[in-house]
Amino acid sequence: MTILARATSSRLAAIGAPRRVGVVMLTAVGDAVHVLPVVTAIKRNDPTTHITWVLQPGPATLVRGHPAVDEIITFDRRAGWRAFADIRRTLRERPFDVTLALQDYLKAGIITRLTRAPVRLGYDRARARDLNWLFTNCRIPAHAPQHIQDEYLEFVAALGIPTEPVTWALGPWPEERAWQRDFAARFDRPIAALVIGSSRPEKDWVPERWVEVVDALTVDFGLQPVLVGGRSPREAALERFILEHAHHPPVSALDSGLRRLVGILDAAALVVSLDTGPLHMAVALDRPVVSLIGFSNPARTGPYRKFHDLIVNAYGETMRNGRLCTDRRPQNTARITTREVLAKVELWRTRYAGTTRSGDTRAAP
Numbered sequence: 001m002t003i004l005a006r007a008t009s010s011r012l013a014a015i016g017a018p019r020r021v022g023v024v025m026l027t028a029v030g031d032a033v034h035v036l037p038v039v040t041a042i043k044r045n046d047p048t049t050h051i052t053w054v055l056q057p058g059p060a061t062l063v064r065g066h067p068a069v070d071e072i073i074t075f076d077r078r079a080g081w082r083a084f085a086d087i088r089r090t091l092r093e094r095p096f097d098v099t100l101a102l103q104d105y106l107k108a109g110i111i112t113r114l115t116r117a118p119v120r121l122g123y124d125r126a127r128a129r130d131l132n133w134l135f136t137n138c139r140i141p142a143h144a145p146q147h148i149q150d151e152y153l154e155f156v157a158a159l160g161i162p163t164e165p166v167t168w169a170l171g172p173w174p175e176e177r178a179w180q181r182d183f184a185a186r187f188d189r190p191i192a193a194l195v196i197g198s199s200r201p202e203k204d205w206v207p208e209r210w211v212e213v214v215d216a217l218t219v220d221f222g223l224q225p226v227l228v229g230g231r232s233p234r235e236a237a238l239e240r241f242i243l244e245h246a247h248h249p250p251v252s253a254l255d256s257g258l259r260r261l262v263g264i265l266d267a268a269a270l271v272v273s274l275d276t277g278p279l280h281m282a283v284a285l286d287r288p289v290v291s292l293i294g295f296s297n298p299a300r301t302g303p304y305r306k307f308h309d310l311i312v313n314a315y316g317e318t319m320r321n322g323r324l325c326t327d328r329r330p331q332n333t334a335r336i337t338t339r340e341v342l343a344k345v346e347l348w349r350t351r352y353a354g355t356t357r358s359g360d361t362r363a364a365p
Contacts, residue, residue, distance in 0.1 A: 017046060018097035018159065022115045023053040025102040026075055028199070029258065029277025030301075032059040033284055034149045035102060036066065036168040038156055043068035045161045052094060054087070054111055062258040062281075065173050075111060088114050100155050101136050104128050109135035121155060145324040149304045166305070168284035172263045180263035186251075190269035192223040194250065196242070197235035198276035202330040203295045204234065205274060207241045212338040213272065213345075218248040221345060225250035228264055228278065270348055272341065274333070275301060283307065288352040290344040294332030297325050309351070310344045312336050 021042055025035045032055065039051050052071040053063060060074050073090055076083050091114050101112040101122035112120050113135040122128060122136030124143070133139070140154045153163040172180055184191065194214070198204055217223040227242065229235050231254050243249045253264055265271055265282050271289040273279040275296055282289040283303045293302055294314030302311055314332040318325055 018042075018049065018119075019046075020050045020094075020096045021052070022091075022094070022096040022099040022117060023051065023102060024099060024108050024112045024115070026054065026056050026077075026108050026111070027059065027103070029059050029062060030280045031103070031148070032062055033168065033170070033277065033280040034152050034304075036063075036068070036170060036284065037149065037163070037166045038100070038102070038152050039066070039068040040167050040169055041153070041156045041161055041163055042159070044167075052096070054091075059258075062262070065171075065259075067169060075107075077107065084110060084114075087111060091115050098159070101132065102152055102155065104132035105130040108132075112136060121158060127151075145300060145326050147300055147302075147304060170262060170281065170284045171259070172266055173259075176259060176263055179260065180267055183253075183260075183264060184267040187224045189222055189224045191264070191267055192217045192221070192225050192270045192272060193228045193265055193268040193278075193282075194225055195229050195271065195273035195276060195278040196227055196238050197229040197232055198274045200295065201234065202328070203275050203333055204238075205292055205336060206334055207238055208245070209336075209338045209341070210238065210242055211245045213341055214242060214246045214250050215248050216338075216342050217272075217345065218250075220342075221349060223270065226264065226268070227252040227254055228256065228261055229254055229276075231255035269353065270345065272345070279303065288348050290341060290348060292333060292336050292341065294334070294336060295328055295330060297327075300324055300326065310348060312340050312344055 025031055042049055042051060050070045051068060052073060053069050054073045054075055057074050057076055060072050063069055064072055075087050096115050096117035098119040098121060099112055099115040099117040101120060104123050109132050119138050120136045121138045122132050124139045125133055126142055140158045143154060156163045196210055214225045217225045227239055227250050235254055239252050239254055265287055266285045268287055271282040271287050273289050273291055275293045279289055279291055283306060288310060289303055289307050291302055291311045293311060297315055297318050298311050298313055299318040314336045315329055
């Protein structure tokens with residue numbers, strides 16, 4: 001055991017079972033979804049543990065109301081350096097036994113240090129980026145690259161807490177069910193939710209092929225396509241293109257908000273998604289998802305533990321010299337063909353259509 005590993009073990013042993021846990025994960029809906037099994041595992045191990053999560057206003061709307069999260073502190077980076085002064089004052093009043101530095105970039109590192117927790121648990125030196133090690137005093141053991149979800153669960157294991165079963169408890173919350181029922185009641189056929197936008201242009205797909213998929217889902221599969229996601233300029237432009245060119249225009253539910261997106265995805269019979277946050281929301285909700293992935297390694301950022309047979313893998317080989325590839329391949333998503341996507345939809349119809357969960361009232365096509 002190295003000197004640093006001994007120091008980490010000693011600090012963790014000194015605090016015993018943490019009673020107040022801080023979580024620093026500021027951005028990205030997909031990352032927020034991956035943090036949910038972390039907080040559910042900690043709360044399952046000891047329901048009296050108080051969990052405070054620092055994150056930005058956008059993903060905060062997804063997490064707010066989660067049964068394992070006792071408090072959310074929002075960090076609005078648009079306020080510039082004033083945001084750091086505000087959060088410093090807020091964190092001064094909240095003592096933590098341990099802070100989990102799940103996001104390894106500079107702003108998150110500064111906030112991690114501001115928590116003043118005696119244990120600030122971060123990544124090992126090989127995986128830490130953006131000087132993350134300057135803000136932490138304990139590190140998880142070194143590990144080869146693996147799925148992001150498993151990477152986050154390493155923090156749980158370092159605390160001596162069981163990681164299984166992996167649960168998200170994403171909802172919908174009871175008070176959201178009425179809206180979900182009203183939304184689904186608009187349609188006389190099963191919903192196919194299409195996640196048409198992403199945070200990076202390199203992950204986007206070809207507009208004309210989205211049109212072809214929309215028409216095929218309607219005519220050949222008896223589904224009701226519904227466009228979901230945000231309303232960034234790229235998404236809005238793609239929405240206009242699809243609505244103007246599809247022979248059977250879909251319903252657009254762009255910019256419904258993250259909690260209503262949970263309801264739509266949960267009500268869907270099928271999700272077709274780019275490599276972006278709602279893909280992971282669909283997995284957390286146990287909804288079959290056809291994943292269009294070419295920019296990032298699907299073994300690292302694709303659907304976790306399920307629906308691998310529905311991945312359209314334009315990334316290529318996922319392993320190199322016995323290790324997961326972590327490089328980015330900007331041109332690959334655009335190479336995905338309509339035929340490849342519809343072949344996965346046909347596979348969905350064969351293997352998954354008509355399957356329901358407890359209390360599920362979806363009709364099969």
